[in-house]
Amino acid sequence: MDGVIEIEGDVAMTATDARARQTERMGTTPGFVAALDQSGGSTPKALKAYGIEPEVYGDDKDKMFDLVHQMRTRIITSPSFTSDHILAAILFEMTMDREIEGIPTADFLWQEKGIVPFLKIDKGLADEESHVRVMKPIPGLDELLHRAVEDKHIFGTKERSVILDDDQDGIKKIVDQQFELGEQVRAAGLVPILEPEVDIHAPNKQKAEERLHGLIREHIDALPLDARIMLKLTIPTTDDLYADFIADPKVLRVVALSGGYSREEANEKLARNHGLIASFSRALAEGLSHGQSQEEFDETLRASIDSIYAASVS
Known part of the structure; x- marks a missing residue:
C-alpha cells in the first residue's frame, strides 16, 4: 500500500x-462526481446517445467496448474535464483495466487531473422480487478489491441496486445487502458508495424514500465511529430528506444520480437539496456527439459541467 x-x-x-x-x-x-461507469448492459444506450448506432459494432463486443473507451477517453482528456469542478470519476472495470495516453486510467485521473478514481463493482441486478431488484452475486470480489487497491490505486467502489416501489421487506433486503457489501469493501481498504436507487417512476416514490431513509439511518448508527462510507441516492421528493446523512461524520459525501431526468430537471431538483452533490452519467454526457469537432465537444462538455457544478454547490 x-x-x-x-x-x-x-x-x-x-x-x-x-x-x-x-x-x-x-x-x-x-464539486461533483462524474459517473463514467456504463457496463455491458448500458453501453449500447450510451453509445447511441453519443451518435454511434449499434450497426457500427454489431455483435462485436470488443469493438463496442473499444468505442466506449474512446468516448470516455475523449471526455477525460478534454480540457473541460478538470478538478476545478469534478471531485471524482466512477469507472467500469474494463475502463480501470485500460489506459489513457499510455497511463492506467485511474492513475491518469489522479496524477494528471487530480480527480479521485472509483470503481463500479456490481454485476447487474437480480430479477424483481418484493418490488426491488437486489444485486446479483459478485464472483471473485475479494480478488477484484485487492487488485483495485494494490495494482490500480482505486479509492472507492460503487454498487447499485434498485427500489421499484414502497415495500418494507424489499427495501430492507436492499439496504441490508448494500451495507453488508459495504463492510466487505471497507475491510479491503476502500470507501464504498452505497447506491440503493429509488426508481423515479415508483408509484409511491416519496413513501419508499422515507422508508429507505429510516433503514439507512439504522445501519449508519450501527457503524463504528471511524467508518467512512458514501451514499448515492435518487434526488428525493421531499427536499433535504437526506440532510442528516450529509451532516453525519461517518458519511464522507452524499451524491445524487440523475435517474432518467433530463440534465435541466435533475439540476433544478438537485439545487433544492443543500449539500447533496451530483453523480451524473447520462446527464453529464447529454449533448455530446462523436461527430462534433474538438472545440464543439469541449464547449458542450464545459457547459454541462458548469451547470452540474452550480447545482451541486447551491
Whole structure:
C-alpha cells in the first residue's frame, strides 16, 4: 500500500499520502462526481446517445467496448474535464483495466487531473422480487478489491441496486445487502458508495424514500465511529430528506444520480437539496456527439459541467 505512486515536483507521494489527500478532497472540496461507469448492459444506450448506432459494432463486443473507451477517453482528456469542478470519476472495470495516453486510467485521473478514481463493482441486478431488484452475486470480489487497491490505486467502489416501489421487506433486503457489501469493501481498504436507487417512476416514490431513509439511518448508527462510507441516492421528493446523512461524520459525501431526468430537471431538483452533490452519467454526457469537432465537444462538455457544478454547490 505504501509504494510510490505519484511524483509531485521532487516529492515522492506514497499510496498512504495520496489516500489522505483523496479522503480530504472527497469530504470537503466543492464539486461533483462524474459517473463514467456504463457496463455491458448500458453501453449500447450510451453509445447511441453519443451518435454511434449499434450497426457500427454489431455483435462485436470488443469493438463496442473499444468505442466506449474512446468516448470516455475523449471526455477525460478534454480540457473541460478538470478538478476545478469534478471531485471524482466512477469507472467500469474494463475502463480501470485500460489506459489513457499510455497511463492506467485511474492513475491518469489522479496524477494528471487530480480527480479521485472509483470503481463500479456490481454485476447487474437480480430479477424483481418484493418490488426491488437486489444485486446479483459478485464472483471473485475479494480478488477484484485487492487488485483495485494494490495494482490500480482505486479509492472507492460503487454498487447499485434498485427500489421499484414502497415495500418494507424489499427495501430492507436492499439496504441490508448494500451495507453488508459495504463492510466487505471497507475491510479491503476502500470507501464504498452505497447506491440503493429509488426508481423515479415508483408509484409511491416519496413513501419508499422515507422508508429507505429510516433503514439507512439504522445501519449508519450501527457503524463504528471511524467508518467512512458514501451514499448515492435518487434526488428525493421531499427536499433535504437526506440532510442528516450529509451532516453525519461517518458519511464522507452524499451524491445524487440523475435517474432518467433530463440534465435541466435533475439540476433544478438537485439545487433544492443543500449539500447533496451530483453523480451524473447520462446527464453529464447529454449533448455530446462523436461527430462534433474538438472545440464543439469541449464547449458542450464545459457547459454541462458548469451547470452540474452550480447545482451541486447551491
